[in-house]
Amino acid sequence: MKAEADAVSFGARLVGSAGFTSLFREGMGLVEETAAYLDGDGRTESRKLGRPESIAYATESMRLTTRLMQIASWLLVQRAVNEGEMSFDQARDEKQKVRLTPIASTLAPDIFTRLPDRLRDLVERTGRLQERVQILDSQLDGKATPEQMVGNPLEGQMELLRQAFGAGR
Numbered sequence: 001m002k003a004e005a006d007a008v009s010f011g012a013r014l015v016g017s018a019g020f021t022s023l024f025r026e027g028m029g030l031v032e033e034t035a036a037y038l039d040g041d042g043r044t045e046s047r048k049l050g051r052p053e054s055i056a057y058a059t060e061s062m063r064l065t066t067r068l069m070q071i072a073s074w075l076l077v078q079r080a081v082n083e084g085e086m087s088f089d090q091a092r093d094e095k096q097k098v099r100l101t102p103i104a105s106t107l108a109p110d111i112f113t114r115l116p117d118r119l120r121d122l123v124e125r126t127g128r129l130q131e132r133v134q135i136l137d138s139q140l141d142g143k144a145t146p147e148q149m150v151g152n153p154l155e156g157q158m159e160l161l162r163q164a165f166g167a168g169r
Contacts, residue, residue, distance in 0.1 A: 020078065023136075027075045027129060031068050034122050038065070045116040056111045060123055067126050071133055073098040100134050 038061055046057045077094045080086035086094070112120065 020082065023129075023132065024075050024079055027068075027071050027133070030122070030126060030129060031072050034064060034068055034126070037118055037122060042116065042119060045118070049115075052111060053114050056107050057115055057119065060107065060112075060115060060119060064119075064123055064126055067130055070098055070100055071126070071130055074100060074133055074137065095137070100130065100137055 042057075042061070046054060046061075049057055074095065077086065077091050077098065081088060081091045
């Protein structure tokens, strides 16, 4: 049991690594990209939609914004811990205020596919980012082990490598 107490969690190591810096940049970049889209091209594209699609657009953009606010809050708390601005206990208290719960779409697939491509892309990318953050958060809390992760437990790391080296684009 002493070995378990002395072990450093993978999540804690990742949050203090260059991998976290990459994840942080990705998350904040996605926030900026989404805000620019929703305030610019997205606004123009939404005006061209029919009534059902327009309602779906408004619904999905609110879900997207909420999800990104949750992710950004989580990332900022972790960065504050990394930079010594906040203790682990303070971070744990702050994380109680940030719910990384999945914000699932209730749209029928046929309606979702009629939304602008760029909005759908942002929704999908944000969903994948949220999954990675949730896995990391679970690891930090000691609630998840690599065996409990969905899919390939190295997928998050492989995605960071793909992004770092520009592969898959």
